[in-house]
Every structure is written in C-alpha cells, then in structure tokens.
Amino acid sequence: MSPTHIPEIVKILEVRREARDIKTFVLDKRLNARPGQFCMIWIPDVGEKPFTFSKLDGNIEIMVRKVGEFTERLFSMDKGDVIGIRGPYGNGFKLEGRNICVVAGGIGIAPLIPLVDIAKKNGDLLLLLGFRTKSEIIGMDRFEDKNIEVIIATDDGSFGIEGSVCNVLEDLLMERRFDSIYSCGPELMMRRVMDLSLRYKIPCQLSLERYIKCGIGICGSCCLENGLLVCKDGPVFNAVDLRNTEFGAYKRDSSGSKVNF
Ligand SMILES: Cc1cc2nc3c(=O)[nH]c(=O)nc-3n(C[C@H](O)[C@H](O)[C@H](O)COP(=O)(O)OP(=O)(O)OC[C@H]3O[C@@H](n4cnc5c(N)ncnc54)[C@H](O)[C@@H]3O)c2cc1C
Ligand code: FES
Numbered sequence: 001m002s003p004t005h006i007p008e009i010v011k012i013l014e015v016r017r018e019a020r021d022i023k024t025f026v027l028d029k030r031l032n033a034r035p036g037q038f039c040m041i042w043i044p045d046v047g048e049k050p051f052t053f054s055k056l057d058g059n060i061e062i063m064v065r066k067v068g069e070f071t072e073r074l075f076s077m078d079k080g081d082v083i084g085i086r087g088p089y090g091n092g093f094k095l096e097g098r099n100i101c102v103v104a105g106g107i108g109i110a111p112l113i114p115l116v117d118i119a120k121k122n123g124d125l126l127l128l129l130g131f132r133t134k135s136e137i138i139g140m141d142r143f144e145d146k147n148i149e150v151i152i153a154t155d156d157g158s159f160g161i162e163g164s165v166c167n168v169l170e171d172l173l174m175e176r177r178f179d180s181i182y183s184c185g186p187e188l189m190m191r192r193v194m195d196l197s198l199r200y201k202i203p204c205q206l207s208l209e210r211y212i213k214c215g216i217g218i219c220g221s222c223c224l225e226n227g228l229l230v231c232k233d234g235p236v237f238n239a240v241d242l243r244n245t246e247f248g249a250y251k252r253d254s255s256g257s258k259v260n261f
Contacts, residue, residue: 005216007042007084013059015078018138021066022107023075024054029085031060034092035115036184036207036236040215042084046073050212050231052111053088063110063138089215090235093205097179098123103169103193105130105185109139111207112184120147126178127151130165130189134158166192173200180204187261191248194239204239208247211254221254 014026031039033056041062042048049070055061066075077083093115100119104112109129119125127150131137134154143150152160153168161168166189169181173196183193184207197204210222210230217232225246228234250258 005086007040007048007086009082010085012077012079012081012083018063019136022063022136022138023066024061024063025074025077026055026059026061027083027085029060030058031056031088033060033088035113035118036092036111036205037088037090038111038212038215038235039085039087039089040212041074042086043070043073043077044084046070048084048215050089050215052207052235054110054113056114057117063107063113065107087215089231091233093182093207093236095119095122095180096203099177099179100124101126101128101169101172101178101181103128103130103165103181103183103185103189105165105189106132106136107138108183108185108189108207110184112182113139113142115182116143116148120145125149126172128153128165128168128172130154130185131159132156164189164192166196169193169196173202178202183207187248187251194242194247197239198243205236206239206242206247207235208237208242209235210251213254221252221256 011028013028016024038050038052040048041051051062053060054063102112125148130153132155153165181197181202181204183190190206208230212231213219213221215231217229222230250260253259
C-alpha cells in the first residue's frame with residue numbers, strides 16, 4: 001500500500017452478519033500482510049480506527065464489533081459503499097513450532113483466523129474459543145477442517161464447556177504440551193493466558209489493543225509504560241516482554257488517562 005500513509009479508497013464488496021453486533025466486510029483490495037497486522041479504516045467526517053485482517057488470501061476482510069460511533073457508521077454501510085484504508089501496520093504473529101494452541105475470546109478471533117489458515121498446513125492445531133453465550137459464537141465456518149481440534153467455552157454454559165476458556169487451557173496444560181500459544185481477546189483473559197504460558201514455559205504471543213491514533217509510531221498514543229509502541233512494536237507481543245508491565249492492569253484512553261481493567 002502507499003508509503004505516504006494516505007488512505008486508499010476501496011469498495012465494500014460484501015457485508016456478512018456474523019452475530020447480532022458483529023459483521024464481516026469484504027473489501028475490494030488484496031494485500032501482502034501477515035496475520036495479526038492491522039490497517040486504519042477511514043470514514044470521511046467520522047474518523048479513522050484500527051482493525052485487524054480476518055482474511056488475507058484473496059480480497060481482504062475485516063470483522064467488526066459494533067461498540068460506538070465509528071463502528072455504528074460502518075455497520076450502516078453496505079455493498080458498493082466506499083471507505084479509506086491505509087496499512088498494513090504493526091508486526092503480526094510469527095508462526096513458531098508445529099504443535100500450536102490458539103486461545104481466542106469473542107471478536108479476538110479475527111486476527112487468529114488467517115493465522116489458523118497458515119498453521120493448519122504446518123502441524124497440529126488446537127483452538128480454544130471463548131464466547132459470552134451461544135448466539136455470540138462466530139467464525140466456526142472458517143474452521144471446518146479435520147486437522148483442527150476446536151473446544152468452545154461459553155460464560156453462561158449455553159454451548160460447549162461452561163466458564164472461561166482460560167480454565168480449559170489451565171486443565172489442558174497439566175497434561176499436554178504445546179510449542180506455542182497464540183491469543184487475542186479481552187485483556188484480562190489474555191493476562192491469564194500469559195501467566196499460564198509463563199508458568200509452563202511455553203512461548204506465547206498476544207495481540208494487544210491500545211488507543212491508536214497515527215498507527216505509524218509518531219503520536220505516542222499507544223505507548224506502553226516500558227516504551228514499546230503497540231502500533232509499531234506490536235500489536236503482537238511475546239509474553240516475556242509483557243510481564244512486569246501494565247498489561248492486564250490498565251490502559252490509556254484517547255486523552256492519555258488511565259482506564260483500569
Ligand atoms: C491493533 C488493533 C486492532 C483492532 N482490530 C479490531 C478488529 O479486527 N475488529 C474490531 O471490531 N475491533 C478491532 N479493534 C478495536 C476497534 O479499533 C475499536 O472497537 C473501534 O476503534 C471503536 O470505535 P468506535 O468509534 O465504534 O467506538 P468508541 O465509542 O470510540 O470506543 C469504544 C471502545 O473502543 C476502543 N477504541 C476506540 N477508539 C479506538 C482507537 N482509535 N484505537 C484503539 N481502540 C479504540 C476503546 O476501548 C473504547 O473504549 C482493534 C484495535 C486495535 C488497537
Ligand atoms: S498510534 Fe501513534 S505512536 Fe502508536
């Protein structure tokens with residue numbers, strides 16, 4: 001994409017509803033990006049916000065959860081409408097080892113879908129997917145492959161195992177070894193995944209969300225207390241680099257004020 005960081009205007013080719021508040025947007029754009037990298041989506045008069053890629057082979061896709069003004073506006077758009085896009089930005093996941101465990105919570109599944117697409121060709125893959133309730137389960141059509149083992153947990157027990165997906169991981173780690181763990185989801189969930197990976201000495205990569213403004217390492221909005229920039233050094237970090245940081249404790253909002261988890 002343009003090295004000038006000027007958004008390119010692209011057409012929305014298709015919009016798919018995944019759940020009540022989640023939609024996938026298929027864009028008329030192909031990109032050479034890594035799973036876990038992100039782009040800035042621009043809607044004129046509304047602003048620019050970061051979204052990861054939920055599909056990278058062929059036309060790129062983004063999977064969006066409606067949470068506020070920008071995402072509401074995106075939800076009102078349809079096939080044929082246009083948006084601006086710049087990127088890809090950030091580092092993305094690095095695939096390490098052949099026996100992989102992926103732990104996702106809710107919309108956190110999005111950057112892990114293209115990772116799974118690559119990892120499933122490489123070796124054994126276990127997906128631990130957590131959702132609040134059965135009606136919020138998304139992404140299952142992407143994992144219909146007999147090489148992939150999927151375990152689902154829901155907070156209310158309406159589907160799969162009742163409770164946190166981290167409890168499932170904790171039980172599994174007592175008897176099973178993985179080469180690497182990859183995770184994206186609510187930060188408190190990822191904090192437990194990080195702690196477990198450190199306890200069992202399994203390399204672990206986690207995708208973080210911090211307030212992104214420029215996306216290219218200039219404004220400092222996404223800076224962690226240890227000086228790492230989520231938009232440039234991340235959004236994917238190794239667990240060992242996040243221990244003894246504010247990860248799982250607090251983040252900063254658009255004004256720089258601390259927001260506790
Ligand atoms: C690297 C990265 C990748 C992301 N990928 C996805 C994705 O694939 N799908 C998805 O649904 N969401 C993704 N998000 C989150 C998404 O950017 C926010 O949900 C979106 O910006 C909300 O904007 P809003 O105006 O609708 O809501 P608002 O009402 O403005 O905010 C709702 C919440 O969204 C978060 N948020 C708002 N603005 C930003 C911002 N500029 N940067 C980071 N977080 C923000 C804050 O936690 C805020 O409390 C990603 C965030 C980051 C940092
Ligand atoms: S968003 Fe500006 S430095 Fe990261």
